[in-house]
Amino acid sequence: AQTLQTGFADFGSDQNTPIEIEADALEVQDKSNIAVFTGNVTVRQKEASLQTSRLTVHYAANPQAPRTDGDAPATPQNQRISRLEADGKVLLTANGQSATGDAGTVNFDDRTLALNGNVTLSQDGNVITGDTITVNLDTGIARVESRSRVRVLLSPGGAKSN
């Protein structure tokens, strides 16, 4: 496994910057507390952005806020995003670094971001490939793992991964 510092911590690093999502279409299924974005989906929060073709946003009732009786409507005061699930080719970029994978999950509850399937992580010219990348959203540390071997391609003269 290979670990390195990345800027992906921006994603949900703090819960007080707004998240912007753009897509062709959106379907909110209130009963199952999910919202599904389809078509050129872009999620942005501060410097980090995630692009995919289909994104499912899972809401969770906010434990602190008082629960309203009955299931809460689509964007009520007391619901917040607990998890984003992107499937259908994911591109993640954050100040100069980018990562791609077949699918990805951003879990705001346990503060992790994971990309899996044909994963590549490129940073200042260095490219790492493997099966999965998991990023700790608090520290920004990324771990690339692979069943076979993690391949690291360091470009000469590229900045050392700090």
Added chain:
Amino acid sequence: MTDASATFSYADATADGGRHLEQRRARRHTRRVRRLRVVIPIVSAIIALGLTAAAVLPKLLPFSALAGLSLTADGLVMNSPRLAGHLGEGRRYEVVADRAVQSLLNPARLTLEGLNADLDMGNDQRVTIHGNEATYNTSTEVLDVSEGVSLVSSDGNEAQLNAATVFLREGRVEGDGGIEITSPRGHIRAGRIDITEGGARIRMTGGVSIVINPAP
């Protein structure tokens, strides 16, 4: 018919010329009588019709408030009408307007000005819809609101639409031509919106952009 005889004696005195004058006056008189024989029944029929309409119509129209009912060229005008009904599964709706015009050609069709609809969308969610101009079909219970619509829901969400069609019986709303929803949690802009299943399923198409504010 007294004046007829009076002219008769005058004609005697002027011999020929007088007789000619007299015949013309008599002809005019008979024409006037013939006209009256036609006009009077028509006028009385109209009066009778008006009376029955005023008596019968209020029973036909499903409006509870019939104050300010007036008949105009473009139809029956009701001022501040109120209309209530059920949306299915015991969900109530109420439609109030500044003015409603019921077209005489198609009585089921109402044009509503300054409209406010209040919809019970199920699981104690209420939506009030305001539109400047709307047409409402009392038989299909479909409300077409154009020229700007605003929907305010009981949980603090507010939507501005260009136009919306509300299927009151199914608790379904379709809105296209651009929609903007603002709520304490952020705002949403989309090209079109379809709200179905009484608000449990919302579909937005035609490009969607959302900003979700951080949880409080």
